[in-house]
Amino acid sequence: MTDPQLSVRGLELEIATRRTSTAILHGVDLTLATGHMHGLVGETGSGKSMTARSIVGLLPPGGRVTAGSVTFGDQDLLAKTEAEMREVRGAAIGMVFQNPRTALYPMLNIENQMGNVIKSHLDLDKAERVARIREHLGLVGIDDVDRVAKAYPHELSGGMAQRAVIAMALVCGPSLLVADEPTTGLDATIQRQILELIRSLQKRITLSVLIITHDLGVVAQYCDTLSVMSEGRVVEDGAVRSVLLDPTEEYTKRLITASDLGYIRTKRLAAQQ
Numbered sequence: 001m002t003d004p005q006l007s008v009r010g011l012e013l014e015i016a017t018r019r020t021s022t023a024i025l026h027g028v029d030l031t032l033a034t035g036h037m038h039g040l041v042g043e044t045g046s047g048k049s050m051t052a053r054s055i056v057g058l059l060p061p062g063g064r065v066t067a068g069s070v071t072f073g074d075q076d077l078l079a080k081t082e083a084e085m086r087e088v089r090g091a092a093i094g095m096v097f098q099n100p101r102t103a104l105y106p107m108l109n110i111e112n113q114m115g116n117v118i119k120s121h122l123d124l125d126k127a128e129r130v131a132r133i134r135e136h137l138g139l140v141g142i143d144d145v146d147r148v149a150k151a152y153p154h155e156l157s158g159g160m161a162q163r164a165v166i167a168m169a170l171v172c173g174p175s176l177l178v179a180d181e182p183t184t185g186l187d188a189t190i191q192r193q194i195l196e197l198i199r200s201l202q203k204r205i206t207l208s209v210l211i212i213t214h215d216l217g218v219v220a221q222y223c224d225t226l227s228v229m230s231e232g233r234v235v236e237d238g239a240v241r242s243v244l245l246d247p248t249e250e251y252t253k254r255l256i257t258a259s260d261l262g263y264i265r266t267k268r269l270a271a272q273q
Contacts, residue, residue: 005176005208006032006055011068013054013232024050026232028068032176032225037202037209039219039240041255042229048212051229052180055210056093057085072176091121094169094177098184100161104153110137111149114168121172136167141197159190166197170207177202180212195222216259220244228252 013025025047032038040048053059055070057077070077072093080088089095097103105113114133118124124132137145140163153161162182169177179198183191199222202209213219219226220240227237228251236249247253 005034005073006030006210007069007071008051008055009069009071011051011054011070012066013050013059014064014066015060016062016064024063024232025054028229028232028234030227030234030237032208032210034175034208035202035206036224037199037211037222039223039226040210040212040229041214041216041219041226043214043255046229047232048214048229049180050232052178052210052212056089056095056178057082058089058095087121090117090169090174091172092174092176094172094174096162096165096169096177096179096182098181100158100165101153103165104161106153109150109152110156110164110168114149114164114171117168117171132171133167136171137164139170139201140164140167141193142167157190158186159193162186162190162194163197166194166201170201170205174207176208176210178210178212181214182211183218198222216244216255228255 008028008030011025011028012023014021014023028047028051030038030040030051040051042048054065055077057080065078068078072088075088077085077088111130111133114136115129118129118132133149134145137148142148142160142163148156148160148164156164177198182198183194186194195218198209198211201207211218211223223240225238226240226243227234228243228249229235230251236243236247236252243252244256247256
């Protein structure tokens, strides 16, 4: 493995209300190598999204990291203030969340939204911003970049809106992309297109990707390494081939059994050994 770009060690998170406090994450360890795609997989409620949100500092009300470390390159993310994390998010770490409709502001067109992201992180004049926006809309496979740039979110299909969200996440040149269930709500054909897009970008621009999903098929097809989560803990991790071909934990075995991975194990994964 190349040098880790992201290293999470002993991460613990709790969510407090006025009356009680609930532990959500229990000593989570996770490593993402530079230029790799790492899958974080598990059932609903396993702690995947809370791990991702802890990494980028976007916790829900009452959320608090109580132990552990999150190192991104040479930066200790947990030691940063919220103002400092706003500088990291968007510039060094791009984010794609589940629903593009909620990620995009309905009252601004795509060009203005991407322009606001650029103005927050890069010192570019208007012409340079416009050129960069169109470059990145093209980068994510949008042909009619002028039309999409001037469109409002409700004027775009779900797949096109998600492409715009990915372009926005990458427009300031981050080295890490965190994608939390990026194909939720899209039909199967568009899901595949979005995943193929993320994988191709990861290879083309040497982007590191942390992808959160409940779908082991996605991990098997697109990821280099994975971590399996259950009840706020990482129960198994390693190279995709080794984990899916020879899992050691019963929980992982049950996930594989419940997934349609037979053809992947016998054809794709075994063929690469």
